[in-house]
Amino acid sequence: MNSAEHKPKAFDIWNGSLLDHYDATAPNMLDRWHPVMAWWDARAQGDADPYAKVTNSEIGPRITATDRSGKRIEGLNFATQDCLNLSRHPAVRRAAADAVAQGGLHAGGSAALMGLSAGLVRLEQTIARFLDCDDATVLPTGWAAGYGVIRALVRPQDHVVIDALAHACLFEGAKAATGNVHQFDHNNIDDLVQRLTRIRAAHPAAGILVATESLFSAQSDSPDLAAMMQICRDTGALFLVDTAHDLGATGPTGRGEIEKQGVLRAIDVIMGSFSKTFASAGGFVASNHPALKTALRLGCGPSRYSNALSPVQSAVVQSCFDLVSSPTGSQLRSDLQHNSALLRSALRHEGFDILGGPSPIVPVVLGDVPLSRRITSNLFALNALANLVEFPSVPQTACRWRLQVMAGHSDDDILDFVSRAVTARRQALDAPPPGTVIENFAL
Ligand SMILES: Cc1ncc(COP(=O)(O)O)c(C=O)c1O
Known part of the structure; x- marks a missing residue:
């Protein structure tokens, strides 16, 4: 692909997957990824990229992170793994x-x-x-x-x-x-x-x-x-x-x-x-x-x-x-189990679709690609973090959060997160679909 072909282009950042953007026909193997990069960058600019966040504090139930557009998120963390919080022990x-x-x-x-x-x-x-x-x-x-x-x-x-x-x-x-x-x-x-x-x-x-x-x-x-x-x-x-x-x-x-x-x-x-x-x-x-x-x-x-x-x-x-292997481990596993059960029941009570049984992971089905991206974007703006799993990793209509619960989350953390998730979902359902974003990477 030569630079003349890199015209500013409108992207639908709320729909589609990388499969729609990868250019398998480009003879240069690096160029094949160029349209994917441009689409992801447009997503970041439009608050539709929940991935590749940078942590600015240690891993814990509360965290400070920066998203790819440079926005700081400071709050509840259900997006990192450290199930028993041993990294802070x-x-x-x-x-x-x-x-x-x-x-x-x-x-x-x-x-x-x-x-x-x-x-x-x-x-x-x-x-x-x-x-x-x-x-x-x-x-x-x-x-x-x-x-x-x-x-x-x-x-x-x-x-x-x-x-x-x-x-x-x-x-x-x-x-x-x-x-x-x-x-x-x-x-x-x-x-x-x-x-x-x-x-x-x-x-x-x-x-x-x-x-x-x-x-x-x-x-x-x-x-x-x-x-x-x-x-x-x-x-x-x-x-x-x-x-x-x-x-x-x-x-x-x-x-x-x-x-x-x-x-x-x-x-x-x-x-x-x-x-x-x-x-x-x-x-x-x-x-x-x-x-x-x-x-x-x-x-x-x-x-x-x-x-x-x-x-x-x-x-x-x-x-x-x-x-x-110690009594501390037993206590932390018991706390984790309690937290997972509480998160599952509180989300279910609010009408969220939760999969599987209690474990360190709570999968929450949000819906199709645009809706799940919008809910996640709103959640970040409310200072709460979750990982979104999108198509093609999961079916188009069953995109989901893969919430990661830790032993160290308090009941308040969990109930606070659920309340923010409810708000994020309501805002996404109420708001008209955001428009497209114009690609603005250097040509
Ligand atoms: C089921 C499973 N196997 C293997 C791995 C890879 O583990 P690691 O992060 O240590 O490379 C992961 C991590 O995501 C996983 O979920």
């Missing part, structure tokens, strides 16, 4: 400060070379013990763990059978590993059985991996893990469960859904993230198979060719695991 801060004082800033390499610090090795042992697994391996992010473990295990002749709503890291790993990727309907055991039986009959010797999550964030629901595991046993498939959203945050001792469903030691491969409850970037893969660590160290790009978690990050996550 004195013991975690102390652990980080101690690691800094001991010079533990840099891993110095990948885990395959010399990036493994003593603290990271201890963390891997802690995770393995926590999950009653023989072994655990830490990776630089949860995304790397999901993508990497599938890439390490699956070869082109193998098959991956994956829940239709599973996280992008699992899908992208599966698609990079094999052309044989099969989606089963979300949490639908019958559909899984049919697909697995068919695949096994047609490919008696193939490896098959079944992948799902223990808690789905866009729905706040969970699969029947015991039933899925049994189907995997019956068909000779390997079972992988991504515990990113519930590990540490739910379950009597913080083991999440795998604990609630009594399948702790039975799942073949467990993966998770530190980004929701464990106050850090990072992720892990755990199993009872002695060869998995070798597979990850040698056959997984995101482990072999990426710097390991730093000693400071390892110390933070270690400290979070210690707290999660």
Whole structure:
């Protein structure tokens, strides 16, 4: 695309998705994104871009942030993850400060070379013990763990059978590993059985991996893990469960859904993230198979060719695991559960459509794209923050907030947020649709 083609252009910032703007025909691969950029910039100028906000204070129930148009939002935060608020816990801060004082800033390499610090090795042992697994391996992010473990295990002749709503890291790993990727309907055991039986009959010797999550964030629901595991046993498939959203945050001792469903030691491969409850970037893969660590160290790009978690990050996550396993962790999970139930019931009372069951995530269906964008824009103007999930991540007419509840929210925070949400929705329904915005980026 040359600059002569960059004429100021009217955008409908309240409708459409990036799919309407990406120019797949441009020979220059960077130019393909130019119209998307212009549309997003127009959205930011018109208060219709609720994404890529910058935080100006620490993560907590109240926060100061700046949106992409430069507007400051200072108020209620239901848009960040730190389920048990461990990032502010004195013991975690102390652990980080101690690691800094001991010079533990840099891993110095990948885990395959010399990036493994003593603290990271201890963390891997802690995770393995926590999950009653023989072994655990830490990776630089949860995304790397999901993508990497599938890439390490699956070869082109193998098959991956994956829940239709599973996280992008699992899908992208599966698609990079094999052309044989099969989606089963979300949490639908019958559909899984049919697909697995068919695949096994047609490919008696193939490896098959079944992948799902223990808690789905866009729905706040969970699969029947015991039933899925049994189907995997019956068909000779390997079972992988991504515990990113519930590990540490739910379950009597913080083991999440795998604990609630009594399948702790039975799942073949467990993966998770530190980004929701464990106050850090990072992720892990755990199993009872002695060869998995070798597979990850040698056959997984995101482990072999990426710097390991730093000693400071390892110390933070270690400290979070210690707290999660302590009476403090039980109390915080109980507070979180109370908060999630209160938020759900208060929103429902105001006529909002809430999905799933109580968990750290409360999905609130708002409606179609323009309405949900307008409600969210109004919410920000009322100094409250939520994350909007839009099409194509969810269906066109079911855009939603994915509210992230924390143990540290007070009842007043929750009721105040609901009252602002009601106002934001009323304003959106009352106001005429805003007009379009003129593109004004530099030509
Ligand atoms: C289900 C699931 N898996 C994996 C990830 C990736 O985790 P991380 O943020 O540690 O990369 C996420 C994060 O959004 C997630 O929701």
